[in-house]
Amino acid sequence: MKTETARVINEEIIGELRNISGNDWVVSDMSQMESYLYDETELAVRPVAADGCVVVKPGTAEEVSGIVKLANEYKIPVVPRGGGTGLCGAAIPTKSSIVVSLERLNKLVEFDNKNIMITVEAGVTLEGLLEMLKEHDKLFFPVHPGDEGAQIGGMVVENAGGVRAVKHGIMRNHIKGVEVVLPTGELVTLGGKLIKNNMGYDLLHMMIGSEGTLGIVTKVTLKLYAKNPNIGTLLVSFNTTEEASDIVPKILQDGITPLAIEYMDREVALESAEHIGQAYPATEGSVDLMFILDEATEDELYEKCERIVGMCEENGAVDSLIAESTKEQRALLEIRSNVYTAYKENIADALDIAVPSGSVPDMLKDISAIAKKYNTISPAVGHIADGNVHNFLMLDNGEIPEYLDDMRNEMYDAAISYGGTVTAEHGTGKTRKRHMEQQYSAREIEIMQNIKKAFDPNGIFNPGTIVD
Amino acid sequence: MKTETARVINEEIIGELRNISGNDWVVSDMSQMESYLYDETELAVRPVAADGCVVVKPGTAEEVSGIVKLANEYKIPVVPRGGGTGLCGAAIPTKSSIVVSLERLNKLVEFDNKNIMITVEAGVTLEGLLEMLKEHDKLFFPVHPGDEGAQIGGMVVENAGGVRAVKHGIMRNHIKGVEVVLPTGELVTLGGKLIKNNMGYDLLHMMIGSEGTLGIVTKVTLKLYAKNPNIGTLLVSFNTTEEASDIVPKILQDGITPLAIEYMDREVALESAEHIGQAYPATEGSVDLMFILDEATEDELYEKCERIVGMCEENGAVDSLIAESTKEQRALLEIRSNVYTAYKENIADALDIAVPSGSVPDMLKDISAIAKKYNTISPAVGHIADGNVHNFLMLDNGEIPEYLDDMRNEMYDAAISYGGTVTAEHGTGKTRKRHMEQQYSAREIEIMQNIKKAFDPNGIFNPGTIVD
Incomplete structure (x- = not known):
């Protein structure tokens, strides 16, 4: 990429940015921009932000376009910023950059009742979206990656997932159109309120998951779905990971598609419950599956819960518990949600491996064995039905262990050997860019580099992310 | 693209192809390759195949790789060929090309019960896939574009749709992994048995819908789903297109997701029924919606049919009919399926516009008005819930009318003005490549050209398709 002639961000550039977005929306004092320089990546592996950045908070897509045209002319790096809830350092400017915060693009554009879609500006948070949907109580948006501070634009370019992928898939499945500023400054719309579109190459699907390297999303059209109002949570205990894992495809093949199927090691669950001062309701067995179901009627909910319990019992389940009240359900979900916080202070890195769901038991065994080799543990939870395992690499007495890289590489190699991926x-x-060669061939990476150049000839968008 | 130094397909090249795939699998006599040169595109708009082609029928992905490496070295165009059921001329070699037919790659690779996926070679037909699935009677693959002669590889690179997109979406939603030979000859696997994968740019989604311009798919992994065994078909008649259209989002928002919702003008339906010598069961009203439902239980099926009828009646429906027996259902489906054949002999072109589904009534009105302006008619049917309208441009006394291009352009412009697409x-x-500028900006097309180069630096794969 040609960055030889790149200009530093001097007073003249800052002045031009002020001309575009107004004095109040340009922050050039480093002491005032700390909260715009980092995301939620583990401290121990988080990249360090560069000096000499400037933060701009444009109020319109046209302003974003103006900023990008300026940056492209002067070959200055641009780092788009959403809610800052990311976990891979994508939003951290590791070169002196213009950080473009989308926070002011936070409005509802259109609720479209006929097409059952909603269009929002990219800076609307997930919390804001859920708030907007409250008055349309028959409809819902399914993707929920956990942190409601995430902005919708960020969820698009990170192709967010979460626990509900079992039933509803990931962001990619629900994004119908985006308005985006290309790295060369043009404002274009990719896709639309369309279920089918085969004209040309699908640039919309290239933009999804592009992590701010191919464009700045300014507007998003999402598909909405009829809400199933009856929610139930089911906790089923097994003696072995294999038994728990084996039941999952049987349930799905029987026509039951839960909203979520979560896997928890008992010791992890107990640690989390203790952390938030709750009693963990399961005592038999050593691993648990947590099923969350949403069904159209109460009858269907109970019928499906009973069928799941019946099938689990035939498959070796030693205990089961249906959380009927909202309170009981919330208690269980809190234990699952707090697994991370329970370990947080002692975590060096949190992995995001996925393998074919049938390979989860083997992957979990490999994780334990590899950790043991380094005399440590690696507590794991998982979205078991979609093969996505989250395991923690622990600090060693508060320090980053020397073996961290080696251990992580072994785990990634194991995942890849099952046909898996470094990041689900x-x-x-x-943070994971340096593992690209582990997963992909040289030619695949070369094609990705070419795609980057196809959109961004001057290499100004989010340098150091995905590929250079 | 550099084609200056391209070699003609001479005896030496044909000899090398015979070395790769064996004598029996190379056809160089033009008189014997007619069936490999065309697809199902309307005769009146179908491109003419070039002279000097050679057809190769490789038996393995490695042979495909060998053929492509040879072609890339000599800069000879390569046209991948599936079932030849395409409708846009993508499989027609308009330059002297090596036509690579995937027909011998027709084997089941793996039925994976744990991951609920099936992996097949790319040359397996849809009919073959359905046959393979017969012994797994709890599972099914949802996409059905109509012609079961389509090969799965072709369905991947054409991102096939069909009537069931209402409930199950299109090919893109169900393709988890492909093995593909890149235009530079490397054999790689994109994706895998994974529900989530955010490592790098998503080359799998770039390959889907790439129409043989970015790679030759040799193997496909598809997600399967639990089958709902209770199928019902419902025909509801309305007086106006608006009434029929308005009810669709109401039904979807009420939590009913039919397998298909088809729209038919009454005159079109009568024409089709007459063509196959059947009586059309509806007499009241002037337009019909055909709902196909698949539900887990008979009770659910009847309950949902009744709710649909109730909602339609509140919305102005004048008649309704539930096809209960398989025979009645088949009769209705045959009328819908034969709309095309009823008009076929008089069709100059069949369009494939999509608009936001709420804009279908306006689009249908525009189609009628534009046709009327040219003193012709344009019979239309539509996958109304996904906004995909198929309308026919008629021959004028057996001849291609002079106004064909103008009329088609007006219809495309109308679709685009609703945020629609030329091809759903x-x-x-x-055939639709020349309309790219109508739908996309110069920069978008330039990015697509760059993406083409990213995969295919010598521009040898399916030249003249999508972009050059």
């Missing part, structure tokens, strides 16, 4: 939903970003 | 599911290919 958290993204490549800046 | 039939593909850009060679």
Whole structure:
């Protein structure tokens, strides 16, 4: 990429940015921009932000376009910024950059009742979207990656996932159109309110998951779905990971598609429950599956819960528990949600491997064995029905262990040997970029580099992310 | 693209192809390759195949790789060929080309019960796939574009759609992995048995819908789903297109997701029924919606049919009919399926526009008005819930009318003005390529050209398709 002639971000450039977005929306004092320089990546592996950045908060897509045209002319790096909830350092400017925060693009554009879609500006948070949908109580948007501070634009370019992928898939399945500023400054719309579109190459699907390297999303059209109002949570205990894993495809093949199927090691669950001062309801067995179901009627909900319990019992389940009240359900979900916080202080890195779901038991065994080899543990939870395992690499007495890289590489190699991937939903970003060669051939990476150049000839968008 | 130094397909090249795939699998006599040179595109708009082609029928992906490496070295065009059921001329070699037929790659690779996926070679037909699935009677593959002679590889690169997109979406939603030979000859696997994968740019999604311009698919992994065994068909008649159209989002928002919702003008339906010598069961009203439902239980099926009828009646429906027996259902489906054959002899072109589904009534009105302006008619049917309208441009006394291009352009402009697309599911290919500028900006097309170069630096794969 040609960055030889890149200009530094001097007073003249800052002045031009002020002309575009107004004085109040340009922050050039480093002491005032700390909160715009980092994301939620583990401290121990988080990249360091570069000096000499400037933060701009444009109020319109046209302003974004103006900023990008300026940056492209002067070959200045541009780092788009959403809610800062990312987990791969994609939003961290590791070169002196213009950080473009989408926070002011936070409005509802259109709720389209006829097409059952909603269009929002990219800076609307997931919380904001859910708020907008409250008055349309028959409809819902299914993707929920956990942190409601995530912005919709960020969820598009990170192709966010979450626990509900079993039934509803990931962001990619629900994004119908985006308005985007290309790295050369043009404002274009990719896709639309369309279920089918085969004209040309699908640039919309290239933009999804592109992590701010191919464009800045300014507007998003999402498909909405009829809400199933009856929610139930089911906790089923098994003695072995294999038994728990084996039941999953049987349930799905029987025509039951839960919203979520989560896997938890018992010791992980107990740690989390203790952390938030709750009693964990399961005592038999050593691993648990948590099923969340949403069904059209109460009868269907109970009938499906009963069928799941019946099938689990035939498959070796030793205990089961249906959380009927909202309170009981919330208690269980909190234990699952707090697994991360329970370990957080001692985590060096949190992995995001996915393997074919049938290979989860083997992958979990490999994770344990590899950790043991380094005299450590690696607590794991997983979205078991979609093969996505989250395991933690622990600090060693508060320090980053020397073996961290070697251990992580072994785990990645194991995942790849099952036909898996280094990152299921958290993204490549800046932290996993160096593992691209582990997963992909030289020619595949070369094609990705060419695609980057196809959109961004001057290589100004989010350098150091995914590919250079 | 550099084609200056391209070699003609001479005896030496043919000899090398025979060395790769064996004597029996190379056809160089033009008189014997007619069936490999065309697809199902309307005769009146179908491109003419070039002279000097050679057809190769490789038996393995490695042979495909060998053929492509040879072609890339000598800069000879390569046209991959599936079942030849395409509707955009993508499989027609308009330059002297090596036509690579995938027909011998027709084997089941793996039925994976744990991951609920099936892997087949690319040359397996849809009919073959359905046959393979017969012994797994709880599972099914949802996409059905109509012609079961289509090969799975072709369905991948054409991102096939069909009537069932309402409930199950299109090919893109169900393709988890492909093995593909890149235009530079490397054999790679994109994706895998994975529900989530955010490592790098998603080359799998770039390959889907790429119409043989970015790679030759040799193997495909598809997600399967639990089958709902209770099928019902419902025909509901309305007086106006608006009434019929308005009910669609109401039904979907009420939590009913039919397998298909088809729209038919009454005159079109009568024409089709007469063509196959059947009586059309509806007499009241002037337009019909045909709903196909698949539900887990008979009770659910009847309950949902009743709810649909109730909602339609509230919305102005004048008649309704539930086809209960398989025979009644088949009769209705045959009328819908034969709309095309009823008009076929008089068709100059069949369009594949999609608009936001709420804009279908306006689009249908525009189609009628534009046709009327040219003193012709343009019979239309539509996958109304996904906005995909198929309308026919008629011959004028057996001749291609002079106004064909103008009329078609007006219809495309109308579709685009609603945020629609020139082609929903039939593909850009060679016939719609010249309309790319109507739908996309110069920069978007330039990016697509760059993407083409990213995969295919010598421009040898399916030249003249999508972009040059």
